[in-house]
Amino acid sequence: MTAKPSHPEDQDVLMTTAEDEGAAESKAESMALKSNEQLRDSLDFSEDAVVIALMGGTGAGKSTFISLLTDEDVGIGHNLQSCTTEVGVYNFNYKDRHTVYLLDTPGFDDTNRPDSEILQEIAFYLAALYAQKVTLAGIIYLHRITDTRVSGSSLRNLRILQNLCGADAFDRVVLATTMWSTLDSVEGGHEIGLQRCEELRHPEFWGEMVQKKSIMKEHDGSLASAFSIISELIDKEGDVVLNIQRQMVDQNLSLDETDAGRYLQKDLIEAREKYEQEIAELKKNIEQAIAEQDAEAIDIFQQEKEAAESKVETLQNNNNHLKVSLSQIATREQTNFRSRVSGLEDSLAATSDPAAEHRLKALEAQLLQVERELQESKAKNEQDISLQRMIHEQQVIANTQHVANLQETIASLEKSHRVIKEQYAQESRTKRQRKSLTNMLIFDKLLLLFNDGHHRRGRHFR
Incomplete structure (x- = not known):
């Protein structure tokens, strides 16, 4: 029951407070709608998705x-x-x-x-x-x-x-x-x-x-x-x-009223009834053990009974997970999703690198160029080695030096290939990580919009 104000000025204070609260609620609602409009505008979810x-x-x-x-x-x-x-x-x-x-x-x-x-x-x-x-x-x-x-x-x-x-x-x-x-x-x-x-x-x-x-x-x-x-x-x-x-x-419908929920609930109820029967049997065993003053049996049956009671409690908790409507889940998850969206946006901002895509393409081009040069050098090297077997003795020394230079070039190209390949792999990993973050952000924004809508309209739902 609300206490009546003892003085007229108290009445004015209460009226002012009520008006302020109403204005604050209206402002909060307006801010939420504006926030959702911004969220919707930033949602990169294509029509062909x-x-x-x-x-x-x-x-x-x-x-x-x-x-x-x-x-x-x-x-x-x-x-x-x-x-x-x-x-x-x-x-x-x-x-x-x-x-x-x-x-x-x-x-x-x-x-x-x-x-x-x-x-x-x-x-x-x-x-x-x-x-x-x-x-x-x-x-x-x-x-x-x-x-x-x-x-x-x-x-x-x-x-x-x-x-x-x-x-x-x-x-x-x-x-x-x-x-x-x-x-x-x-x-x-x-x-x-x-x-x-x-x-x-x-x-x-x-x-x-x-x-x-x-x-x-x-x-x-x-x-x-x-x-x-x-x-x-x-x-x-x-x-x-x-x-x-x-x-x-x-x-x-609430989840326990859906076909999937009813199927799962049926299993949970059957399992709980099984353990409750087991508990009833164990109680009888404990009473008999007490009558026979069998301390060891009492201890064993008591432990089994406590384990069965724990399983019944777990099953009951699991069953309670089903007794929830969509709007109740949305209301419960609203703050979590808003926090998640903010966290994902921060993570994407922290890893933002406009030059990354250009760098990745440049590395890919370098990688292809090095692989092409490496392949050509190896082919030339094999040709020169074959030629060395056919040429006159006076040309052997010059050709041997040429082969050695080619092999040096191949070793250098192979080293460059390894370095560029590692850089390319790292850039690719970063790109994939940003893609994963973006995917999660898109879906979390969708779910947040849904949650906010249900949270505001919650009084119309179960």
């Missing part, structure tokens, strides 16, 4: 796939994002028609993070991009052909993928098998791989998705193969709306 999400278990080859297409150091991208988010962003130019952004998503078999937290992160990215009208071309799901069977974690990744997409979007999913080269050392390896592909077509695995127009492809590890897989999605007309995007953005 499309996004493809990569999914699959840990070790399925996502990083290698991305490196082939983008010529980016995927390791650098992950290191830069390790303190923020596990989703990596990389890009490349597709046939001079599209800038393609690849989202490297974490697998649902991460021993360091619960699946519910990973789902929340992936769902947020996909929903926010959809809300910002960014074109999603589809999803590439990678699976190791070397796996002798579809493991529980692989099946879990697959089921979550199916629920994220929804059956209507299966035609925008490429199911790609990787690690085929590993089978080359095995007798009849390729035939074994083909047999496993047939097994993957069974209804309990990829069968339903293939029936609804998902595409199965072999990825042999080459750039041409990766490009072919990407083309299956980009060359299709239009974009795709995933189940998770429609449910969280259009229907305003």
Whole structure:
């Protein structure tokens, strides 16, 4: 309850304070809108840009796939994002028609993070991009052909993928098998791989998705193969709306109400019930051990009970990760994204070097020139050595000196080649690092715009 002012002047003070607060709030809102306009103006996200999400278990080859297409150091991208988010962003130019952004998503078999937290992160990215009208071309799901069977974690990744997409979007999913080269050392390896592909077509695995127009492809590890897989999605007309995007953005469902959330929640509830039954049994065992005055058994059962209770608590916390709406995530992440954008802009400014591209091209030209001179000198040297065997004795001394001079020239050129190659490699690394920073900045700006919008309109959402 608000206390009434005891004096008229106190009433005036309260009225003035309320007016000041209203003016401050209006000013803050105006500044936020202006800030967003500036942010939108600085957003270098081309109209021809499309996004493809990569999914699959840990070790399925996502990083290698991305490196082939983008010529980016995927390791650098992950290191830069390790303190923020596990989703990596990389890009490349597709046939001079599209800038393609690849989202490297974490697998649902991460021993360091619960699946519910990973789902929340992936769902947020996909929903926010959809809300910002960014074109999603589809999803590439990678699976190791070397796996002798579809493991529980692989099946879990697959089921979550199916629920994220929804059956209507299966035609925008490429199911790609990787690690085929590993089978080359095995007798009849390729035939074994083909047999496993047939097994993957069974209804309990990829069968339903293939029936609804998902595409199965072999990825042999080459750039041409990766490009072919990407083309299956980009060359299709239009974009795709995933189940998770429609449910969280259009229907305003919380994550636990979505199909993907319900699937994960079902698993969590089943696991929790299992541990609760175990706890009930252990309580009975403890009571019996107490009656029998068996101190050692009491201690063992008590430790097992505490371990089971800890697992129940963890499962409950994981379940709570799902009980969140898109606007709640946006509100929670708003400050983080603003800080991240500022940090990325500072990092780019610190590494800004307008002459870098010119220097890189100059080094590339030098490298080609030295390689050409080196090749010519080596060819000339071989000719002179062959000639030396044919000439008269009186010419041998002069030709020997000429050969020695050529070999000296070759040694000098080889040294120059090494130096220029190292400089070129360093400049290329710096360029790739700036590219990774730029990619992350573009996406963080997009997500920040989305977060700010939801933060201001939060009262209209759950």
